[in-house]
Amino acid sequence: MNAPVPPIAPETDAPVMRTTCPYCGVGCGVLARPDGAGGTSVAGDPDHPANFGRLCSKGSALGETLGLATRLLHPMARGGDGRMARVEWDTAIGQIAQAFGQTIERHGPDAVAFYLSGQLLTEDYYAANKLAKGFLGTANVDTNSRLCMASSVAGHRRAFGSDTVPGVYADLDEADLVVLVGSNAAWCHPILFRRLEAARAGRGTKLVVIDPRRTATGDEADLFLPVNPGKDTVLFAGLLAWLADHEALDHAYIDAHTSGFAQALASARAMAPDIEQIARETGIPTADLVEFYTLFTTHERAVTCYSQGVNQSAQGTDKVNAILNVHLATGRIGRPGMGPFSLTGQPNAMGGREVGGLANQLAAHMTFTPADIDRVRRFWRAPRMAAREGLKAVEMFEAVAAGRIKALWIMGTNPAVSLPQAASAARALGSLDFLVVSENVATNDTVSCRPHLVLPALAWGEKDGTVTNSERRISRQRAFLPAPGEARADWWAMAQVGRRLGFDEAFAWRSAADVFREHAALSGFENDGSRDFDLGGLASLDDAAFDLLAPVQWPVRSEGDTADKRFFANGRFFTPDRRARFVAPMAARLATEVGTDVPFILNTGRIRDQWHTMTRTGLSPRLGAHLPVPFVEIHPSDAAQLGAEDGALVALQSAHGSAVLEARLSAGQKRGALFAPIHWSNATSSNARINDLVAAVTDPVSGQPESKAMPVRAAVLPVRFRGFILSRAAVADLPALWWAKVAVEGGEGYLIATDQEPDEWRHHAAAILGTRDYAEYVDAPGGMYRAAAFDDAGALVGAVFLSPGGARASWDGLKARLAARTLSSTGRRHLLSGRGDDRAAASGPLVCACFAVSTSQIDAALAAEPGADVQRLGQMLRAGTNCGSCVPELRKLIQRRAPADLATVGVLA
Known part of the structure; x- marks a missing residue:
């Protein structure tokens, strides 16, 4: 699994810092070295067991995202005139403590809420849950992780009695069959997909992809099943019945370690009575259903990975349990190369689950049972322990809109974009008596909802703490950049509020290590193996050991217990009788059916x-x-x-x-x-x-x-003109009917659509390009307008191009020139033709983001070697050799050329 690691550029003598990627739940290790000028070289960590040196396109580009241009650097408070003004941290902390205290006094603790993020570190999550559930008395603490993996949590708890992911990434290496359900892993979890590709090449692992649309992942499958929306449950109910009919059940495992099988099987037979009915409901051809069911029956080492296509559903929990049922029924769980596996969307959704980041959880995987409530209360010495579940995310914002929640603290997430009915959520935020937002960017849709207070949070590269990935592996995020301005850790801000409210001893943490030790100690408190989550063996780490903590998979019940672990091969679930529960899913329809009016x-x-x-x-x-x-x-x-x-x-x-x-x-x-x-x-x-x-x-x-x-x-939407704007500086108040902003080298780009005539755009261009001299071309009858402005050195500083028609204008020939410090006179003359210069014009749309390989480069390579395959393109251009997420697109480009181009040169018969 070791991969070539792009070299860390030796700009400075600064040490390389091992940290963890802030994107998806794969939890890749990263090597980062600051360059001393605000930038950082980034490469994959070859020693991290999640990625062995590989990074996806997003991880590879982390160094491009570390500037301070968009950062919030100081606490800002809304004044009586509605304007935001800088305030001191002490003033901001006092405002939060006063607002929360007064709200609770007047309306009760349920009038206060926290909305968190899978982007937070575990220590931040822990502090929020302790403050809210133990000391403010509200369980209204939920997270954007509710939007991506809550159904998986609920399915695990129904079946296992705990939110336990049974398997490990190594199961992908050892499986003979991998089923991906509702997962475009080739794009969304590409490092794991590369691991699966290696297993396919090395051991012939079969890949089945189940998805309503054929994605890049489906293009790579041995068998693709285009399931109708919402019908995954029917598909897996049919599989359970098929397994029973073909004597593929593990009756010994069922009898020894589970309960409820007979009812679940009867429900499955009622939902999926025969293969023809399954085919009608799921939209999958009968022959393909039989092939899938036969593959699952005959390949004992089978892993079923599922992601948002399963979870983000009005029937999500039932879908999860239908998948778990077939693994429990065959005993394919907790052993090498087999088991159900939830692919988590965010970098620390798992860490949030561990510390009670969901409104229906308490810390350390405990729940709102009397025994757990009392246990957490005693450990925290909590004066006002929440005694019942809080409001989940959608319910929480409905309560905000209804005026039942008066004060809300949002941390590290953008609910005005990510929640369903986002516009309604944004309006609700504007109605709060008190809204505080912790953010590291100065503006986004949520910050635009007029919060009373905005707090500058640390960003990746500045944070220090831990995250947990999809296979239960805890890794360190380490700071390798100084905190800019007055940005502070989220756990620190909450601890200051707790102390201002009078709870000094409970929030006396000095560092993230202090918070982690307390979190680990609570997980081991009165835990004799009856709870899955246990970090008791890490509770005594000193600061130096915390700094050096290597990636470790939980549970860690004693010091030195650092081996990888699977769950449930021999039963021992976390239900009262230690047996897993089969769940009989309910038949479900879409929330709203399509019709002639909404087709x-x-x-x-x-x-x-x-x-x-x-x-x-x-x-x-x-x-x-x-x-x-x-x-x-x-x-x-x-x-x-x-x-x-x-x-x-x-x-x-x-x-x-x-x-x-x-x-x-x-x-x-x-x-x-x-x-x-x-x-x-x-x-x-x-x-x-x-x-x-x-x-x-x-x-x-x-x-x-x-x-x-x-x-x-x-x-x-008919529009008369399409075009683009390029500018070194941001453009405010775009006059276009439609626009989209795009980062480009040297500035910003805006792709636009408009019904305004070219003559009108002459005035807009003057405002956009400023008072400097610029070249201009106007063809009013032809619907054409082009303008380009240059600085004193002759370099491009801005351009406005407009053309007739409904298709997007190409800007590949121009945007590469915006970052250029000089431009030849020939290049300036060519600009209004849209060509820029030959090099820029030849760039074309990007295919491989890891190594910036464009379509025209790939076309040129294929023209030079018409028989080149994906591996050869990788040797020639490096495309597809890092995360591999562009490999399906490379294959399409090769196939698209093959019939015409290769026949021309005699490669095809």
């Missing part, structure tokens, strides 16, 4: 090179070059009915909101199904905040909202 089902999710609401990845020109604008994938037949060509603007409308996105035609979409990414916000686009459209419909068990099946209408 499309909208599925939302992530793309390869962006993360959440782009406050970090949106700063990287390299990451922005692959898919630069908000888009909607549409099946070509549906697009033809709409009259939408590839690149046209399409307006989506649901009962809750609207968005305007660029059409991307994709045969991987089902007819009647659409896909749109979640990443764009009002800060980065004019109208592409996709969660404005999504209903606040939740799973009845987990409280996780449905994000994969929203009925919508779609129509082409």
